[in-house]
Amino acid sequence: MRLIREIVRPAQEFVRTFGAMTLFFVQLLRHTPWTLAKRFNLVIGQVFNAGALSIVIIMVSGLFVGGVLGLQAFANLERFNAEEATGILAGFALVKEIGPVITALLFAGRAGTALASEIGLMKATDQLSAMEMMAVNPMHRVLVPRFLGGVISMPLLTAVFTMVGLLGAHLVAVELMGVDVGAYWQQLQQSMDIDDVMEGIYKSIVFGVVASLLAVWEGYSAVPTAEGVGRATTRTVVSTAIAVLILDFMITAYLI
């Protein structure tokens, strides 16, 4: 009997949390039009926090991820005398998978944690309650702008990551390894379709919504203590990583 209870209790708790998060998501969406119309400057500020401040880590990571992809692709394709296809391999990997996924993971680490701990601390120090006392809806003032900032930033960050990654692969393959520059781009352009690029963009939009939702939710539902805020920050990274990787598999399986 105790065993059953110990299994059922966490499952029950998981379903309850999931339900609460879904309701929270609906709330966020419901307040989105109003916030966009009346508090757009707050959204801009959050695009700056989530997007513009993440640009350095995104570009540096993109450059080196692209570089290592170019290096691996070249080293293995060289065995078949097909080193011109380095562009195809690195390009497809970056545009369809690595670009959106790594950007989402970096976003969770760089911006998601900041969001969760900021909101969690606001809650722990009763700032959210204070706003409600002053008849200011924290949804409008705090939560929705942060959510939208993440949603807007993610596709742009992914595009920057992918572009820099392609240039990194170009640097390694063309400048370092001596693949013909014409062949590199020509072969990539010939085999890549607009649909392939769109797949990456769809993924980045979904990941943007999920990563921002999880960060805001974890912060908002944090236990209002120092320990609780710390735990919420950790959980943001863990749950975003798991959600993004599972969703990535599902979207790929659907679109392929």
Next chain:
Amino acid sequence: MRQNRAVEFGTGLFVLLGMGALFFLTTQTTGQNDFSSSDTYTVEARFENVGSLKNRSPVAMSGVTIGRVKSIEFDGVSLEAVVTLVIDSRFAQIPDDSDASILTAGLLGSQYIGLQAGGSEIYLEDGSEILFTQSAIVLENLIGKFLVKSGSDE
């Protein structure tokens, strides 16, 4: 106020960079803009077998790519494959009795359509059909024929 301006400037820069990157991805990494602009014309060709020809496979004349395959459909009445080709209008003087064959680039390469010029004075134009076509060579059929032939020789 100063702080605010810096934030706005940074955000603007970030959004512009992101948009630029999206533009780069959609135009520079895809071959979409080849032969999809308005200065092209389309012709049709019917094949018994298209092999592994794909959308966007090249259409070549004398080995030079002059167009692309736009669509491959199956005609349920005549039981043939209908391939629509888009050809650059710079090459508007292709005789209408030219023949189209599906060829393979290299032994294991991808397939493309090769056009062989005919002698007619009338040229292909938008919507016309290439009447003389030669299907793809399917390697399995060739091997099958060869095996049957070498079997009957003994």
